[in-house]
Amino acid sequence: MSSVILQAADIATNSFEGLGTSAPGDDWGYSISPTIVNPAPGAETTFDGTTRGWGPTTSLSGLTVISGPEDGIRFFGGSDADHGSIFDGNARGWTTFDSIDLTGYTNVAVSFYWSAQGNLTELGYYLAGTTDGSVASFTPQTNVSSDANTSTLNGTSSLIQSTNLAVGGSGSYAQDWIQVSVPIDDSITSLSFALFGISDSTSRVFGWDNVTLTGTQIPEPGTYALILGFITLAVIRPLRSAGNF
Numbered sequence: 001m002s003s004v005i006l007q008a009a010d011i012a013t014n015s016f017e018g019l020g021t022s023a024p025g026d027d028w029g030y031s032i033s034p035t036i037v038n039p040a041p042g043a044e045t046t047f048d049g050t051t052r053g054w055g056p057t058t059s060l061s062g063l064t065v066i067s068g069p070e071d072g073i074r075f076f077g078g079s080d081a082d083h084g085s086i087f088d089g090n091a092r093g094w095t096t097f098d099s100i101d102l103t104g105y106t107n108v109a110v111s112f113y114w115s116a117q118g119n120l121t122e123l124g125y126y127l128a129g130t131t132d133g134s135v136a137s138f139t140p141q142t143n144v145s146s147d148a149n150t151s152t153l154n155g156t157s158s159l160i161q162s163t164n165l166a167v168g169g170s171g172s173y174a175q176d177w178i179q180v181s182v183p184i185d186d187s188i189t190s191l192s193f194a195l196f197g198i199s200d201s202t203s204r205v206f207g208w209d210n211v212t213l214t215g216t217q218i219p220e221p222g223t224y225a226l227i228l229g230f231i232t233l234a235v236i237r238p239l240r241s242a243g244n245f
Helices: 221-241
Strands: 009-014 030-033 053-057 075-079 093-097 105-118 122-130 158-164 174-184 190-198 204-217
Touching (some): 105 190, 122 174
Antiparallel strands (some): 030 093, 075 204, 093 190, 105 174, 105 204, 122 190
8 A cells, every 4th residue: 555755845944145034045034133223225234344244144254164155155144243333232133034834734843054153152043932823923132131031922922942052152162054953843833933142243253044944734634535546546456457356
């Protein structure tokens, strides 16, 4: 008897190929907190000779541990973000991706690549979700004197995970691209995902790239019936041809 194999597929992705919050092939939009003080024309970020900024870039001065983006021609970088043209003061920067409806999906996971160099003290990810069908959302905590996990959850959203990737604050820290993958429980019907970090110097730099949400779509009952019909025909026809049915 033939079996039905359901394969995981991309639900949403962003590898930061455009200067704005979306580009061809990047269908997981995002917003930035706090607001960039002096964004470049047509973009949501500022880069000054690839020295300081918070947004997509092709390279970043000080991030020499990588040879380039993990995927495509750009990655998301952060450097000296407390500069007057970026956040204009020390703040935890957030890149918060659009909430995604996970109804009808199973085996969901969020994955991304990250890299960091210098004595960066904080770089992490935040996940919130709902189980009642409402849209998951939260208000990011940008104050560096409070932990990222004190962000305000909205509505019926609950915190799934808030993790600092233990950059450690070491001046000699240097991490090439490494992937993080986080499984999402099947009970989650809406997901809000964000990446955050504190970069208040050109010697405290980071990058992340190739953010992907994957899952297996559960077929509708009618689709199962159609598949079962095809399987039945595939079994009966050979038996009829052999005179066994």
